[in-house]
Amino acid sequence: MPVRIPDHLPAAEILTEENIFVMSETRAANQDIRPMKVLILNLMPNKIETETQLLRMLSNTPLQVNVDLMRIHDKASKHTPMDHMNAFYRDFDEISEQNYDGLIITGAPLGQLDFTEVSYWGKIQQIMDWSQQHCTSVLFLCWAAHAGFYHLYDLKRRIMDEKRSGVFEHERVQQHVPLLRGFDDRFFAPHSRYAEMSLQELQDHPELTVLASSKEVGAYLVISKDNRNLFVIGHPEYQRDTLAFEYERDLSAGLQPTLPKNYFSNDDPSQAPIGRWHSHANLLISNWLNYYVYQLTPYNLETESIQGITPWEEQ
Numbered sequence: 667m668p669v670r671i672p673d674h675l676p677a678a679e680i681l682t683e684e685n686i687f688v689m690s691e692t693r694a695a696n697q698d699i700r701p702m703k704v705l706i707l708n709l710m711p712n713k714i715e716t717e718t719q720l721l722r723m724l725s726n727t728p729l730q731v732n733v734d735l736m737r738i739h740d741k742a743s744k745h746t747p748m749d750h751m752n753a754f755y756r757d758f759d760e761i762s763e764q765n766y767d768g769l770i771i772t773g774a775p776l777g778q779l780d781f782t783e784v785s786y787w788g789k790i791q792q793i794m795d796w797s798q799q800h801c802t803s804v805l806f807l808c809w810a811a812h813a814g815f816y817h818l819y820d821l822k823r824r825i826m827d828e829k830r831s832g833v834f835e836h837e838r839v840q841q842h843v844p845l846l847r848g849f850d851d852r853f854f855a856p857h858s859r860y861a862e863m864s865l866q867e868l869q870d871h872p873e874l875t876v877l878a879s880s881k882e883v884g885a886y887l888v889i890s891k892d893n894r895n896l897f898v899i900g901h902p903e904y905q906r907d908t909l910a911f912e913y914e915r916d917l918s919a920g921l922q923p924t925l926p927k928n929y930f931s932n933d934d935p936s937q938a939p940i941g942r943w944h945s946h947a948n949l950l951i952s953n954w955l956n957y958y959v960y961q962l963t964p965y966n967l968e969t970e971s972i973q974g975i976t977p978w979e980e981q
């Protein structure tokens with residue numbers, strides 16, 4: 667969270683130069699504080715596990731976050747009991763009149779399907795359009811990132827023959843960006859997907875900025891120039907054993923999956939996986955929640971315009 671210091675203390679200039687977030691007495695005196703409203707649209711096959719993973723990271727900040735869970739349809743879910751869905755999830759029609767400080771759209775196991783083959787493709791396009799008017803910041807994870815790049819920025823993905831599964835090294839390619847505060851120059855993150863984006867197309871897009879990428883798996887963190895949409899082309903929310911679960915699942919289904927890379931000790935699936943992305947994942951979500959949700963969202967979500975948000979570069 668920001669340090670509050672006297673308006674003209676020399677440290678203010680020094681720390682600002684170092685990209686440390688300081689808040690002047692004036693701004694601090696005028697900052698109203700309230701709990702954040704965050705909506706999670708959960709498309710993942712194991713919804714309870716995904717809820718737990720995301721809530722674990724959202725809870726790791728000093729901010730109070732009120733979370734609503736949303737489902738894309740009210741039909742039975744293959745791996746989540748209906749009474750759980752009915753008890754804890756809302757349908758889009760129930761919340762579409764509300765505004766949220768943040769929206770997280772999860773991944774989905776649909777990377778081998780054309781978007782038009784996804785039964786809820788029309789609905790999720792409607793929700794992505796709605797989010798641009800009703801949510802201060804949207805975080806798109808994995809499949810949702812590919813869907814967002816296509817629907818909002820007309821960028822197409824490529825579906826690979828082999829699933830990209832494993833833990834890969836990334837490097838930050840931008841400096842002085844609030845989302846990357848505290849990041850190491852290089853860090854690890856899990857990927858589990860069939861689709862990939864062209865790094866060059868993302869770099870060339872006038873409305874997008876690539877923040878971090880990997881030599882092996884390409885773009886990972888991409889943000890819109892207006893700071894409203896953050897695309898995470900991976901699964902930082904995964905627990906240590908999630909990739910192992912997916913690998914065993916696909917093995918049992920006779921799908922001959924490739925061994926997740928850089929994951930099991932000595933690449934031996936009988937040995938424990940190495941969890942080396944959790945500090946990155948927690949810092950990523952904490953920075954998103956602080957700098958792109960909490961610091962930018964209007965105090966009165968229902969009466970103040972979300973469209974009037976000033977991107978970081980202009981502040």
Ligand SMILES: CC(C)(COP(=O)(O)OP(=O)(O)OC[C@H]1O[C@@H](n2cnc3c(N)ncnc32)[C@H](O)[C@@H]1OP(=O)(O)O)[C@@H](O)C(=O)NCCC(=O)NCCSC(=O)CCC(=O)O
Nearest residue numbers: 711743744745774775776777783784785809858859860861
């Ligand atoms: C992932 C699994 C194992 C899951 O198989 P299951 O039999 O358990 O379920 P499933 O029938 O595939 O359905 C999983 C979820 O997707 C939904 N689903 C399936 N087909 C759908 C369609 N056409 N439109 C909308 N939703 C669809 C189901 O409703 C369910 O969600 P609900 O529970 O909500 O009803 C399978 O899909 C599979 O093919 N595995 C091997 C290949 C793989 O790893 N696929 C994932 C690649 S990784 C990926 O796709 C990430 C994105 C990307 O690559 O870009």
Ligand SMILES: N[C@@H](CCO)C(=O)O
Nearest residue numbers: 773774775808858912
């Ligand atoms: N990779 C996940 C789906 C969401 O990315 C899986 O294999 O189930």
